[in-house]
Amino acid sequence: MSELAIIRDGALLAENGRVTHVGTEKELRNRIGPDWEVVDAGGRAVLPGFVDAHTHLVFAGSRVDEFERRSRGETYQQIAAGGGGILSTVASTRAASEAELLEQGRRHLDWMMRCGTTAAEAKSGYGLSLESELRILRTIRALHAAGPVRLAATFLGAHGTPPEFAGRTEDYAAHLVEAMLPAVVAEKLAVYADVFCEPRYFTVSQSRKIMLAARRLGLGLRLHADQLSSSGGAQLAAELGAVTADHLELVDAGGIAALAGAGVQPVLLPGSVYALGLAHYPPARAMIDAGLAVVLATDFNPGSSPTPSIPMVMSLAATHLKMSPAEAITATTVNAAQSLGWLGELGTFEPGKRADFVIHDCADHRELAYYFGLESAAEVFIGGRRCFRRT
Amino acid sequence: MSELAIIRDGALLAENGRVTHVGTEKELRNRIGPDWEVVDAGGRAVLPGFVDAHTHLVFAGSRVDEFERRSRGETYQQIAAGGGGILSTVASTRAASEAELLEQGRRHLDWMMRCGTTAAEAKSGYGLSLESELRILRTIRALHAAGPVRLAATFLGAHGTPPEFAGRTEDYAAHLVEAMLPAVVAEKLAVYADVFCEPRYFTVSQSRKIMLAARRLGLGLRLHADQLSSSGGAQLAAELGAVTADHLELVDAGGIAALAGAGVQPVLLPGSVYALGLAHYPPARAMIDAGLAVVLATDFNPGSSPTPSIPMVMSLAATHLKMSPAEAITATTVNAAQSLGWLGELGTFEPGKRADFVIHDCADHRELAYYFGLESAAEVFIGGRRCFRRT
Numbered sequence: 001m002s003e004l005a006i007i008r009d010g011a012l013l014a015e016n017g018r019v020t021h022v023g024t025e026k027e028l029r030n031r032i033g034p035d036w037e038v039v040d041a042g043g044r045a046v047l048p049g050f051v052d053a054h055t056h057l058v059f060a061g062s063r064v065d066e067f068e069r070r071s072r073g074e075t076y077q078q079i080a081a082g083g084g085g086i087l088s089t090v091a092s093t094r095a096a097s098e099a100e101l102l103e104q105g106r107r108h109l110d111w112m113m114r115c116g117t118t119a120a121e122a123k124s125g126y127g128l129s130l131e132s133e134l135r136i137l138r139t140i141r142a143l144h145a146a147g148p149v150r151l152a153a154t155f156l157g158a159h160g161t162p163p164e165f166a167g168r169t170e171d172y173a174a175h176l177v178e179a180m181l182p183a184v185v186a187e188k189l190a191v192y193a194d195v196f197c198e199p200r201y202f203t204v205s206q207s208r209k210i211m212l213a214a215r216r217l218g219l220g221l222r223l224h225a226d227q228l229s230s231s232g233g234a235q236l237a238a239e240l241g242a243v244t245a246d247h248l249e250l251v252d253a254g255g256i257a258a259l260a261g262a263g264v265q266p267v268l269l270p271g272s273v274y275a276l277g278l279a280h281y282p283p284a285r286a287m288i289d290a291g292l293a294v295v296l297a298t299d300f301n302p303g304s305s306p307t308p309s310i311p312m313v314m315s316l317a318a319t320h321l322k323m324s325p326a327e328a329i330t331a332t333t334v335n336a337a338q339s340l341g342w343l344g345e346l347g348t349f350e351p352g353k354r355a356d357f358v359i360h361d362c363a364d365h366r367e368l369a370y371y372f373g374l375e376s377a378a379e380v381f382i383g384g385r386r387c388f389r390r391t
Numbered sequence: 392m393s394e395l396a397i398i399r400d401g402a403l404l405a406e407n408g409r410v411t412h413v414g415t416e417k418e419l420r421n422r423i424g425p426d427w428e429v430v431d432a433g434g435r436a437v438l439p440g441f442v443d444a445h446t447h448l449v450f451a452g453s454r455v456d457e458f459e460r461r462s463r464g465e466t467y468q469q470i471a472a473g474g475g476g477i478l479s480t481v482a483s484t485r486a487a488s489e490a491e492l493l494e495q496g497r498r499h500l501d502w503m504m505r506c507g508t509t510a511a512e513a514k515s516g517y518g519l520s521l522e523s524e525l526r527i528l529r530t531i532r533a534l535h536a537a538g539p540v541r542l543a544a545t546f547l548g549a550h551g552t553p554p555e556f557a558g559r560t561e562d563y564a565a566h567l568v569e570a571m572l573p574a575v576v577a578e579k580l581a582v583y584a585d586v587f588c589e590p591r592y593f594t595v596s597q598s599r600k601i602m603l604a605a606r607r608l609g610l611g612l613r614l615h616a617d618q619l620s621s622s623g624g625a626q627l628a629a630e631l632g633a634v635t636a637d638h639l640e641l642v643d644a645g646g647i648a649a650l651a652g653a654g655v656q657p658v659l660l661p662g663s664v665y666a667l668g669l670a671h672y673p674p675a676r677a678m679i680d681a682g683l684a685v686v687l688a689t690d691f692n693p694g695s696s697p698t699p700s701i702p703m704v705m706s707l708a709a710t711h712l713k714m715s716p717a718e719a720i721t722a723t724t725v726n727a728a729q730s731l732g733w734l735g736e737l738g739t740f741e742p743g744k745r746a747d748f749v750i751h752d753c754a755d756h757r758e759l760a761y762y763f764g765l766e767s768a769a770e771v772f773i774g775g776r777r778c779f780r781r782t
Contacts, residue, residue: 064757068716071709071760111765275763277710279670309764318462319668325459366455369462372666373703374502375766391782 001288001330004365010046014355017383022349039379039386045365047329048348049118049356049382050310051336054222054246054267054297057122057151058105058139059089060096063302076276076304077228086126086160089302093126093136101139108300109149111308113388116377118356119150119337119346121222121297123194125159130180133157137189148382152340154222155181155190158202158210173206177213185217191341192243196224197233204232211240220341222267226251238262244295244339248282249273256283260290265339268331269299270316271307284321294323295339296331311376314369325366355384392679392721395756401437405746408774413740430770430777436756438720439738440509440747440773441701442727445613445637445658445688448513448542449496449530452483454693467667467695468619477517477551480693484517484527492530499691500540502699504779507768509747510541510728510737512613512688514585516550521571524548528580539773543731545613546572546581549593549601564597568604576608582732583634584610588624595623602631611732613658617642629653635686635730639673640664647674651681656730659722660690661707662698675712686730687714687722702767705760716757746775 011025013032021028032038066079066088079085093101112120122140127133137153144151157180158173165172184190193214197207211221220243225233227247234255237245245251245259246267259266268282287294296313299305307313314328323331337347345354359379360368368376380388402416404423412419423429457470457479470476484492503511513531518524528544535542548571549564556563575581584605588598602612611634616624618638625646628636636642636650637658650657659673678685687704690696698704705719714722728738736745750770751759759767771779 062755062758062761064716064755064761067709067761068757071713071715073713111762115764271763275706275710277713306762307764308762312764315666318458319666322462322464322668324462325455364453364455366459367453370453370455370458371697371699372662373506373698373700373764373766375764389782391780 001294001327001335002324004326004329006365012349012355012357014384017355017385019349019351019353019355021351041359043363044378045360045362045368046357047116047360047365048333048346049358049380050116050332051340051342051347052112052117052120052297052300052310053244053295053336053339054269054299055120055122056125056299056301057108057120057143058101058124058136059093059126059302060100060104061089061092061302062306063089066303067306070277085303087163089126090128090160090162094129094132098135098139101136102142105139105143108308109143112300113149113380114375114377114390115309115311116358116360116380117149117308117310118358118380118382119340119342121152121154121192121340123154123156124190125156125194128157128160128162129164130183133180134183134187134189137184141189148385148387150346152192153190154192154194155184155214155219156194156196157181158195158207160196160201169202169206173202173210176210181213181217185219191220192222193219194222194224197231197236198224198228199231204236207233207236208240211236211242215240222246226255230255234259237264247272249280251283253286256286256290256292259287260292265293265295265335267295267297267339268317268321269297269305270321271305271313272299274316274320275305275307281320284317284323288323288327293335293338294327294331295336296328297336309375311368312372315372318369325369328369329365354382356382392685392718392726393715395717395720397756403740403746403748405775408746408776410740410742410744410746412742432750434754435769436751436753436759437748438507438751438756439724439740440749440771441507441723442731442733442738443503443508443511443688443691443701443723444635444686444727444730445660445690446511446513447516447690447692448499448511448534449492449515449527450480450484450517450693451487451491451495452480452693453697454480457694461668476694478554480517481519481551481553485520485523489526489530492527493533496530496534499699500534503691504540504771505766505768505781506700506702507749507751507771508540508699508701509749509771509773510731510733512543512545512583512731514545514547515581516547516585519548519551519553520555521574524571525574525578525580528575532580539776539778541737543583544581545583545585546575546605546610547585547587548572549586549598551587551592560593560597564593564601567601572604572608576610582611583613585613585615587615588622588627589615589619590622595627598624598627599631602627602633606631613637617646621646625650628655638663640671642674644677647677647681647683650678651683656684656686656726658686658688658730659708659712660688660696661712662696662704663690665707665711666696666698672711675708675714679714679718684726684729685722686727687719688727700766702759703763706763709760716760719760720756745773747773
């Protein structure tokens with residue numbers, strides 16, 4: 001993860017939205033056709049577009065009220081116990097039309113792209129009823145179809161227990177298995193399923209049932225695991241052959257060994273640790289030492305991680321997870337693409353892959369993680385087309 | 392600090408770069424002349440420009456190499472002990488021409504303005520010789536003269552002991568008092584003096600001598616105090632009647648009482664705690680409870696706080712200092728302006744003050760601290776002139 005293939009005075013050629021050649025400017029200069037568009041990066045760092053492998057892209061409203069309450073000392077758990085938290089976003093998302101969801105999702109995607117992201121995973125999970133979950137997933141499909149950012153949809157109906165099932169999580173889990181998952185799959189609205197595996201949300205046993213049903217229906221598995229407690233989430237992800245186990249702030253050594261044994265990729269989300277004002281970050285170094293292909297993602301969501309910025313997450317990784325800037329780049333490009341099955345298309349500069357690249361406003365790739373609070377992307381190209389250019 | 396005077400559907404009128412009226416759009420509509428330029432903020436939040444009261448604006452190079460080493464586990468103190476840290480930036484800054492310093496300073500200022508800052512304090516301190524300190528201060532003067540961001544210069548010759556005086560900090564302190572301070576004042580290059588009061592940098596006794604000399608020469612006093620140890624810096628600031636005591640991560644109750652008794656404003660710099668990967672933030676709540684007019688600033692510098700973003704600092708304040716979004720706004724506008732003697736000119740919207748205002752890309756002021764990693768400023772006006780507009 002720490003070795004990047006950096007080409008100084010590099011260049012890439014693209015045709016019909018695909019990379020055809022990668023090398024030095026000197027090597028490739030003669031291959032440029034007379035009528036080709038030449039983009040001069042002016043000595044700045046050019047990277048593959050970031051792949052954000054864990055986002056809650058589509059929801060209505062914000063949770064700035066709760067944010068203010070937390071700044072005054074209330075905890076996330078206290079607010080959730082009082083009916084706030086995920087359920088407050090569920091209420092506003094259920095009340096929103098598909099057009100409103102589309103508009104707000106578009107705004108979130110624009111923020112991500114401004115920060116250099118060109119492909120992302122997007123979860124449902126702020127509906128928690130069949131109808132509203134389908135509306136969210138259709139919104140994700142519409143955002144993907146409109147482009148330019150490529151999206152992969154994950155069904156996270158098991159994000160929490162909806163008010164209609166209050167105190168009956170077991171019944172809601174059965175409803176997910178019997179009604180919601182089949183409907184999502186019938187409409188081909190998701191490629192992954194996810195469960196918030198956590199005491200007070202879904203137990204390991206409930207999570208297993210939902211995940212097994214999803215797997216039978218052909219969905220890939222991603223799992224919110226070991227975020228707020230060490231509860232066996234990582235072991236469950238390994239047992240089920242999940243593609244990823246996400247969060248892992250409180251994973252133990254047995255959990256890391258289980259992930260390594262089963263080839264489950266950890267998706268680390270330091271933005272949520274930061275934004276909740278906590279200090280316990282996931283043990284990234286132990287995972288890298290165990291040979292795991294660590295992924296970093298934003299966890300963009302209105303409650304625990306209101307950042308759409310991969311460079312911000314890279315800053316957190318370098319300062320608080322003790323990952324080097326190079327490791328952070330690997331974790332947000334090639335490793336992230338692999339976790340979404342996109343490695344043949346994205347994540348590196350190789351002939352045949354999509355020409356998704358970003359010119360960052362720095363000469364040294366390490367500055368992406370070094371300066372923080374800035375939007376580094378100067379120009380964003382997706383499929384060879386310029387989609388963003390900053391003033 | 393927690394009460395903002397928010398005007399819904401508000402408007403302000405400005406003439407010749409000064410605010411003339413502040414009120415609701417309805418109240419002021421009739422006062423708009425036929426040939427006036429009307430700027431429609433479109434329902435977005437409009438705030439006074441941020442005042443960044445602690446920055447190390449002018450230096451050459453970056454410290455991305457050391458940043459990478461720290462991401463691999465070395466500490467700031469280990470790197471400094473090996474000749475890195477402040478002294479590595481001193482070497483590159485001494486080697487830079489005034490034109491190079493001006494160009495890099497210009498770039499830093501542009502970043503700040505993009506984040507909504509319209510006035511700032513700027514310290515020297517990466518020269519540590521008479522000639523190079525004067526060059527830095529002249530660069531600050533040139534940046535201020537070129538505008539549009541208003542700058543106040545602080546002489547921080549006592550930022551560290553230069554190589555020529557290695558092991559002879561006492562002699563360097565005498566040189567500061569006898570040669571450097573008088574030269575800075577003779578050329579009217581600074582309005583404040585500052586000392587890094589910290590064991591292994593300048594002791595309380597050395598700091599007192601330098602500060603007293605600065606005060607005799609008519610400079611206002613700002614003091615780096617109690618950052619890495621609880622060493623009596625706050626008490627010294629109080630004893631000397633300093634305008635501010637800055638950092639204060641490790642200030643004790645006695646120090647807070649001393650600041651309150653003497654009316655010294657604390658300038659808190661959570662960006663440096665974050666960027667050093669530390670967890671001990673300054674006790675902001677105790678200071679607010681003591682009635683202190685707390686200021687928040689970026690501490691922008693290449694070693695310990697490479698962020699030019701006041702909104703990023705507001706995010707840190709809300710998530711890690713338990714300051715409300717409103718308190719964070721007070722701390723970066725009115726309180727910050729007061730700490731620089733600018734309250735008659737800046738920091739609030741009042742008739743007669745400069746028309747320095749920023750349209751932020753949000754409808755609710757609390758979003759500035761809530762979303763993080765984004766540049767929120769959509770349009771920046773300084774002295775009534777539009778100086779930045781984002782695409």
